[in-house]
Amino acid sequence: MKDKEIMIHWMEQGSTSVPNVLLENYKKLSLNEQEMMLLLHIYSYSQKGILFPSFEELSNRMSITASECAGCVKKLLQKQVVEIEQGSQTGYESYSLEPLWNKLVALFESEARGQSVQQAMTEEKDLYSLFEEEFGRPLSSIECETLALWIDQDGHSPSVIKAALREAVLSMKLNFRYIDRILFEWKKQGIKTVEQAREQGKKFRKPAAMEQVSRSEQAVPFYNWLEQ
Template sequence: MDGKEWNTWGEGVSFGLQNGMAVIPYALLKHYRKLNLTGSEAMLLIHLLSFRQVEGMEFPSLEELQTVTGRSIAAIAGELQKLMKEGFISIDEDIDELRDIHFERYNFSGLYGKLGAFLAGAAQEPATDSSKPAGSVPNQRAAAHHTGAPAPDGGHGRAFTAAAGKDAEENRSLFTIFEKEFGRPLSPMECETISGWVDQDNYPEELILLALKESVFAGKIHFRYIDRILLEWARNRVKNAQDVKAYTQKFRGGGR
């Protein structure tokens, strides 16, 4: 490398360093697969950490995450939902009282807790058999996961994985439908709200879509209105499309 090349290389390094550096837990880079994270999910966590440390952005939008990852908003929203559901991240809400501004930020205490628990558990495990090749699967259940063979519990592990995949696909379709009706990408907070309706409130997807339809007809397309509809239906034991029709007719005078 001649002097000119050294100068060019040095200028590039200098420019990169001036743009900031993010501190990423090495345990995340080394062990993310053992925490059942995919490469794209681990990279999403790294981007969230980098946005906070370098850009000072504690709650980047889905569009900003799409710019740095090059992935679809639906895919990013689905991964954020999984990370929140499994406790790697959460969303804190706060108020800047001086400026009277409401804001959200990602909380990474779950990620750090999981990494700490994993490292503590690994430190207590007996030394591995040196005769085993590096990267060998330590037990039958893990082997079943890697090869697709039935797990020792009679296949329940694979059934759970299939069910989780189905749930994720259903949630992605809900996100897509809501984005079409709202005419814009959903925020992470809105994605978490939809996930909460499905995972915590156990509302059927059909009922959520009917509530969305009601809000469109009423000209009140916002999440608080949809949530009020779902709560009202839950209190009146409205569980499906037929119940919604009967309930609507009753209160609009159509069933009298």
């Protein structure tokens, strides 16, 4: 066979595009290399319009027997990464890899939730450290409980609580009662982001600053949240 004919033959055979996400994560789905290769062959056949290749056809591409292919397919069915569907119109059976793709999606969602939980735990840990740094001492058990209530019960994010702490530092009123009042006002006004909190702080500090400057250029005024 001439080189040109070989190239034409290769082109006619087509190619199979394997998602990298499958190659990178099949181990996490408890699939071994033999099962993975069998899935790839089923996938390859489906791209050629052969939706239900026989065990003999599959084994001809692999180094296992048709009987071993049958056993491997059975394991894939048990692991719920492949299904055998019955065509409603044609009546023919076919392999479906939809369960495999669904498992990959579920894996990503689970990992994303895990990352979110880990991030939240890190942010809370940083929050406690920041409070202790600003207060210059370890927090009491009541103060720790108050921090937890701000997050769990009141629904404030660690970043917003940090912004409230910053307001207390700027106002030179570093105590939990003052910070709690700031968070209460922000929640009442629908403030949920750091950007909104900063704008709110600027809005209240600006008129106070103008009034104080007219009285004395030495003082640096701040908005008193406790007077709200």
